[in-house]
Amino acid sequence: MNLANSNSQQAPGPEGVVSINVEPASLKTLRDLQARYGNVVEFEAPGDRRGMFINDPACVRRLLVRHHPKYRKGRGFERVEMLLGNGLIVSDGDVWRRSRTMIQPAFSRQNVHQLEALMIDCTKHKLAAWQSVAAAGEVLNVTQEMSDFALELILRAIFSDDYETRILSGGENPFAFLSQDATRDLSVVLKLRQLRELLLDIIASRRAGHASNSYDFLSMYLTAVDKQGQAFSDRELLDELMTLIVAGYETSAGTLNWAWYLLAHHPEAADKLQAEAAAYGTAFEGAADDPALTGLNWSQQVLDETLRLYPPVWLFSRRSLESDEIEGYAIPANADVYLSPFILQRSSEFWSDPDSFKPERFGPDGPYQKGDRPFFPFSLGPRRCLGEYFSFLEMKIHLGMLSQQFRLLPVTEQHPGLDLGINLRSLSDIQLKPELRH
Numbered sequence: 526m527n528l529a530n531s532n533s534q535q536a537p538g539p540e541g542v543v544s545i546n547v548e549p550a551s552l553k554t555l556r557d558l559q560a561r562y563g564n565v566v567e568f569e570a571p572g573d574r575r576g577m578f579i580n581d582p583a584c585v586r587r588l589l590v591r592h593h594p595k596y597r598k599g600r601g602f603e604r605v606e607m608l609l610g611n612g613l614i615v616s617d618g619d620v621w622r623r624s625r626t627m628i629q630p631a632f633s634r635q636n637v638h639q640l641e642a643l644m645i646d647c648t649k650h651k652l653a654a655w656q657s658v659a660a661a662g663e664v665l666n667v668t669q670e671m672s673d674f675a676l677e678l679i680l681r682a683i684f685s686d687d688y689e690t691r692i693l694s695g696g697e698n699p700f701a702f703l704s705q706d707a708t709r710d711l712s713v714v715l716k717l718r719q720l721r722e723l724l725l726d727i728i729a730s731r732r733a734g735h736a737s738n739s740y741d742f743l744s745m746y747l748t749a750v751d752k753q754g755q756a757f758s759d760r761e762l763l764d765e766l767m768t769l770i771v772a773g774y775e776t777s778a779g780t781l782n783w784a785w786y787l788l789a790h791h792p793e794a795a796d797k798l799q800a801e802a803a804a805y806g807t808a809f810e811g812a813a814d815d816p817a818l819t820g821l822n823w824s825q826q827v828l829d830e831t832l833r834l835y836p837p838v839w840l841f842s843r844r845s846l847e848s849d850e851i852e853g854y855a856i857p858a859n860a861d862v863y864l865s866p867f868i869l870q871r872s873s874e875f876w877s878d879p880d881s882f883k884p885e886r887f888g889p890d891g892p893y894q895k896g897d898r899p900f901f902p903f904s905l906g907p908r909r910c911l912g913e914y915f916s917f918l919e920m921k922i923h924l925g926m927l928s929q930q931f932r933l934l935p936v937t938e939q940h941p942g943l944d945l946g947i948n949l950r951s952l953s954d955i956q957l958k959p960e961l962r963h
């Protein structure tokens with residue numbers, strides 16, 4: 526055993542090999558480990574390696590923030606790399622640092638606000654569609670609706686007018702399979718590869734001078750340069766665009782899916798959200814750069830509580846590059862390290878009544894103020910999600926506009942179940958009945 530320094534102790538843990546993956550069985554394994562051995566557990570992982578499960582808020586923060594250079598992305602990211610290439614989510618070290626520095630300005634608050642009118646427009650499509658569903662007394666497949674909404678939004682945020690003229694030019698959206706097929710198996714990898722040709726065409730045409738007529742991520746990515754003045758190659762751009770499409774829609778779609786489910790089962794929270802949105806009135810009418818919508822405090826609390834209960838990235842994995850010591854525990858070199866927002870954010874040690882939906886716990890008088898929450902749905906530190914501000918704005922606009930028109934009612938009391946894959950989704954699609962508010 527390679528202890529980082531003589532004062533650190535080895536964390537307790539079981540005998541025998543423990544294998545952790547993004548799959549339902551691993552949730553039970555991790556919970557059992559935590560119940561039996563505590564918040565920092567060490568075990569033998571496959572491949573003659575050590576494994577660690579860290580479920581202590583201070584240790585999680587330290588690992589992701591201060592000790593971040595000692596870790597890279599861990600087990601399971603080979604699968605993500607097959608899907609997305611070596612884009613920002615997968616890359617490490619200097620490659621990641623260069624891309625992150627080049628891409629980060631595209632996500633500044635000022636730039637994201639330029640996409641506000643687009644967020645409003647995509648929500649209006651849903652308003653119109655839901656009106657006919659409500660008039661016919663039919664039920665909405667909210668899971669599918671959220672996937673469609675978030676996919677349309679991210680594609681238009683990346684490609685602006687090329688979305689209509691090039692992506693939809695064949696009559697159908699060639700990316701639609703992403704929102705219709707929840708599996709991320711080989712057939713999806715192959716379909717994504719075919720889409721690369723289409724993306725290369727769009728990149729070539731932009732490089733040839735066909736600029737977009739409004740702000741979009743692709744134009745920001747095309748003009749970004751590193752410290753040496755080098756722009757992204759076509760290959761690098763392809764990987765970054767694929768990453769942005771998948772990272773940017775699945776997580777927001779999943780969060781909105783659960784938010785509607787929770788609001789349907791907590792009508793008082795839904796009414797409060799509607800009243801708050803109504804008070805913002807014209808802010809939802811599409812005035813670009815309107816900072817008013819970043820307020821919406823109750824909506825923020827509802828979304829925080831949704832992300833606490835159903836964090837889309839429910840399991841993080843890291844690989845230690847060297848031996849380390851965190852809060853007195855030794856982390857061996859080359860170890861598989863696991864962190865789970867899903868488990869920590871539902872731990873009764875840190876949250877009262879942890880499985881209940883209580884957005885008020887995130888309010889100004891609630892127990893959790895920013896900084897000291899055992900809460901990390903967007904990760905923490907230098908690799909924290911780049912799309913956090915974008916996704917909150919998107920989700921607040923979506924919920925605020927639609928709640929003013931509709932109340933969504935449950936059609937069953939049965940929980941849809943958890944699908945614990947790369948992302949946490951609902952096992953069965955969530956069906957809700959829209960009712961016009963007036």
Ligand code: HEM
Nearest residue numbers: 613614772773776777780838902903904908910911912916
């Ligand atoms: C509710 C919505 C979202 C959640 C919960 C979420 C969560 C996360 C998490 C946990 C990570 C870090 C994963 C890890 O380190 O292993 C991450 C990274 C990332 N996310 Fe998000 N995300 C969301 C929305 C978005 C959106 C809308 C975009 C883009 C428009 C986006 C773009 C990215 C990118 C580019 C990274 C990689 C950052 C880096 O490694 O430097 N995300 N996200």
